Amino acid sequence: MTAATVTRGLVDIRNVHKSFHGTEVLRGVDLTVQPGEVVALLGPSGSGKSTLLRTINHLETVDAGSVTVDGEFIGYELRHGKLHELREREILQRRTQVGIVFQNFHLFPHLTAIENVIEAPIALKRLSKSDALELARGLLDRVGLAHKADAYPRQLSGGQQQRVAIARALALQPKVLLFDEPTSALDPELVGEVLDVIRDLAKLGTTLVIVTHEIGFAREVADRVVFLDDGRVIEQGSPDEVLSRPRHPRTREFLAKVLG
Numbered sequence: 001m002t003a004a005t006v007t008r009g010l011v012d013i014r015n016v017h018k019s020f021h022g023t024e025v026l027r028g029v030d031l032t033v034q035p036g037e038v039v040a041l042l043g044p045s046g047s048g049k050s051t052l053l054r055t056i057n058h059l060e061t062v063d064a065g066s067v068t069v070d071g072e073f074i075g076y077e078l079r080h081g082k083l084h085e086l087r088e089r090e091i092l093q094r095r096t097q098v099g100i101v102f103q104n105f106h107l108f109p110h111l112t113a114i115e116n117v118i119e120a121p122i123a124l125k126r127l128s129k130s131d132a133l134e135l136a137r138g139l140l141d142r143v144g145l146a147h148k149a150d151a152y153p154r155q156l157s158g159g160q161q162q163r164v165a166i167a168r169a170l171a172l173q174p175k176v177l178l179f180d181e182p183t184s185a186l187d188p189e190l191v192g193e194v195l196d197v198i199r200d201l202a203k204l205g206t207t208l209v210i211v212t213h214e215i216g217f218a219r220e221v222a223d224r225v226v227f228l229d230d231g232r233v234i235e236q237g238s239p240d241e242v243l244s245r246p247r248h249p250r251t252r253e254f255l256a257k258v259l260g
């Protein structure tokens with residue numbers, strides 16, 4: 001293994017603060033995710049989970065603190081000891097290191113499954129069209145959708161659309177993959193097929209940060225469970241520690257609710 005593969009995907013979040021219209025929604029978050037680690041991020045609605053994920057790939061700027069991936073800022077550069085936001089084009093290039101999969105898939109409706117997957121590698125001039133198609137066929141196969149390459153999103157089930165969205169995120173070969181409630185828009189019988197794909201990614205050693213309310217899944221795949229409440233990490237540890245023996249009353253309250 002080369003040094004480059006050993007250091008892939010270290011996420012370092014330090015003292016991140018973020019406010020919207022004067023309301024602080026991230027209040028000093030510290031979180032380090034090791035390369036290959038799978039972190040499940042749990043917390044009540046409004047606790048800042050999506051905002052935190054979005055700061056990792058600079059879909060959201062931070063007011064204070066820093067986020068780096070393998071030591072590099074995604075949206076900023078350090079000049080004379082100060083952080084300056086990069087230009088849009090550079091941000092787009094660097095953002096490709098961090099893939100994100102959303103609750104509602106966000107596929108391009110006018111493009112077929114395979115066209116959705118090849119769009120970014122071609123737009124960012126990473127690959128020729130024929131190389132992108134070859135990569136995309138492989139990725140669609142990996143998510144079990146080789147036979148749906150030419151289908152449009154409206155012709156696919158929610159679970160299939162989400163698997164295309166995962167293939168699309170993988171097409172840029174990100175160091176880190178973020179999932180924001182990837183199964184919560186799905187009918188219950190379609191949840192399993194998406195979780196199977198995420199489980200495979202976890203086994204392959206991709207660094208994953210997964211916001212989920214699927215507690216059973218978090219217990220099974222996560223190396224670490226992090227509980228966010230009111231913009232702060234209030235508890236973290238192994239799935240067994242946090243899910244079976246939560247120390248913080250807010251964690252207990254949350255788990256009692258989601259486990260019904």
Ligand SMILES: Nc1ncnc2c1ncn2[C@@H]1O[C@H](COP(=O)(O)OP(=O)(O)OP(=O)(O)O)[C@@H](O)[C@H]1O
Binds near residue numbers: 020045046047049050
């Ligand atoms: N772009 C925005 N403008 C204003 N307020 C925002 C924005 N994005 C998020 N917020 C607010 O920040 C807080 C945290 O939101 P966030 O979406 O991060 O929570 P969450 O933990 O992901 O919740 P949920 O489980 O409901 O998805 C909420 O009060 C939300 O209303």
Ligand SMILES: [Mg+2]
Binds near residue numbers: 049050051180
């Ligand atoms: Mg959210």
